[in-house]
Amino acid sequence: MAWIGTLPFFAYTLLFLFLPAATVLLGAFKDVHGGWTTSNVTVLVQQPYRLYYKTSIEVSLVTAVLGGIFGLAVAYAAIRDGSPRWIRSMLTTFSGVAANFGGIPLAFAFIATLGTIGIVTQFLKNQLGIDLYGNGTWSLFSTSGVEIVYLYFQLPLMILVIAPAIDGLKREWREAASNLGASSWQYWRHVGLPVLTPSLLGGVILLFGNAFAAYATAYSLGYQNLIPIAIGNYYSGNVLDNPHLAQAMALGMFVVLAVMMTLYIPLQRRAQRWAK
């Protein structure tokens, strides 16, 4: 009978998470007249939706993989033998701040850095003769520009995720491997990387989901080709001719994220098991 005490919690999540979510997911299959249809969903494979999905997935994938690689490199640099302890705690602190410094302020910070009159843009142009905007092809507001900005909160997130896993690499393994004749590279190949792989993959998946769902940063940069932005446009513009289309796009997001989650959970479990 004690479980009755948990009812307020379940009631709350029902009212403010599950029912609204169900509205969206089911609404994707409704048409404007109140009947059921799959047309909203099937139209998603056409343009411009295909472009939105493709771009969203591409941006998420690129920032997840790059964030994963660089995050691992920086985290390892801070934690490995020989690095002073204070570097590690500083890294964790700054990563905590940077992972949370997203959205609107981050977008502007990069505009001030790499925008058309950004500090770094001007520095490169005036001091080194490199004109970032000269070619007309690159811009902070292009896909690669958005990726550079996204990396700012992706990288620290990876650091926060992978640092405990690197800690979990027991020193005894390294020493035992060396004692048995293995070189540094052999240790990493046979023991270190295999043990880290579940956490690495889990981190990359987490980063993917993080980027995929992001809205505010791209909004502030004025970048249009992402699913969340498209959904937002539907609601904040006056383009409410078929709200179910926006819901279908949201359903598409949910599907992608759900797939990610089913990959993530077993990886987490494996990572924890080896951490013992």
Added chain:
Amino acid sequence: MRPRRGIAPSAVVWLLLGAAYFFVPLVATLIFSLRKNQTGKCCTLASYGWVLHNGDFWHTLKLSLVLALETIVISLVLFVPTIYLVHLKVPKLRPVIAFMALIPFVIPPIVLVVGLLDFYKGSPSWFYDKPQGFLVAAYVILAFPYMFFSLDAGFRAIDVHTLTEASQSLGASWPTTLIKVILPNIRVAALAGSFLALAIVLGEFTIANLAQFHTFPIFLQYVNETQAYPAAAVTLMSFALTWAAMLGLLIVGRGRGRASLITGGR
């Protein structure tokens, strides 16, 4: 593997690169914020002055802080007894709730807000049209995973059964046990979750934007769109706020292992 005394050169390179990537945008923003409006050259504090004298700045900041506080209070009131009960009496529910804590990652803010706007369209105005109603309701959901992981870790670190039984054997009632015995022992976990919630609410843009409420991040975006140099100033101030929240988290969680995932309004 030679015994290593002193930092590896490759480590230095990576750390410097990381530090550069972290600091350069902040420095650039700082330089921007000190530029004179007319000439575009250094150096003045006029932009900061503009921000601090701007009524909207204080108004929206206050609103966001109030929303954060409400979110934290409602979250604690809702989650602490629930998690306590689960740990104490119904451990089978724990994996259920832990799984539910992953749902907000699958239903991100952009999807959630769409659902909320639709589902509550006909609801009373005191809820639907007020940030303290609609936004806080949503923010509690956003904070839920972080609150749960923090509180759950806190409860796991103490021996809930022994504490409760000891308290009851000494004659305390349930509310007394909860407030006088349990709460002080999970104080750190609760504070950690609260600071995370604070950071989330102060940075949350998506829901506020689509629901058309004027919170602090909405103000930030408005400044971004209209005034270049003051935008830099307010960006840095926002960054300082994030810092303060994280510092609070650090001070509170000092000396304890935290595997916290920290993300905010993106």
Added chain:
Amino acid sequence: MAYLELQTLYRHFGEVKALDGVEVQLEQGEFLSLLGPSGCGKTTALRLVAGFDRPDSGRIVVDGKDVTHTSPSKRDMGMVFQAYSLFPNMTAGQNVEFGLRIRGKHRSDRHQRVGELLELVGLGNAGTRYPHQLSGGMQQRVALARALAIEPRVLLLDEPLSALDAKVRVQLREEIRRIQLELGITTLYVTHDQEEALSISDHVAVMYGGRIEQMGSPAEMYSAPATPFVAEFIGTMNRLEATVVDGDGGAVEHGGVRLSVDAARGRARGDRVLVLVRPETVELAPSNGDAPANALVGDVITQTFLGPVTRLKIAGSGVDLIADVPTAKAATLPVGTRVAATLPSEGARLLDLTDGKIPEIAEEPGPAGR
């Protein structure tokens, strides 16, 4: 010539002297235990031999070759760590195989050797299990097999049994010794458990404060401890502060009683000494208050059942003794009995009490009490 030599090894960490001039010479095939409390330097010494650390000065020589500056992966030594050293992503068999893979042995050779070694350590069927599926004792057996697979010149063990249950410990230590004798491999073993060290080693070196207090055979270390620390650390010992009263015949005075102690011969009258007597050599007989020659009189104040023997604590004025008697006899001397405790004149040892203080066994390294 010694097979494994540690030549005046010094290692300090900041202010702390972890190793303060350690010298060891070990013949091939011998088993030496480094025994001592936490912080005495035994693990530091082992890690220097393994190559995970460099001495500040001194040399490590194996089979005539100086390996002090050789990388650990090239020293050809097998090491068994205290815990957690098995690679979690590999099965037991793959763990054992690892060193052979690195050395490029053929698959069939590797498999055969792995099979042999797993049999040797008694884990013939466990080759396909992962470390997290094995008990602590089984994991250490795999760790041993893995270290032996590469046919190392020296076997190093760093408190391999400390993390295991008592019964498993006893069983496993005997197996380690059996395997070591069978393979004839020179072995350096670190432990803080003196019973462990005494039962399986050829030689025992007791360490304290970064120095070797005494090194010798287990029997020597037990019956003839050279310093108060060693006497206290190995087994249980009665320590009686006394003054020499007869340097010719050999007698001391303790608590007002004259005791005949052969070891006092040759000492000057008036010397302050520490008389060391093992509890099992103390003879007890009921007393009606008279003090027979060479005996201390007191009352039995506690009895502690230890299985085959029972430990009796005897106390009186100026008397504080422990005596181990066969359990059957202990029944005849219940608590409260007045007894006369006779100390064997030839069995007691004598040590100098220079500053009048008996050293306590501290946990932190410090200068050996002399």
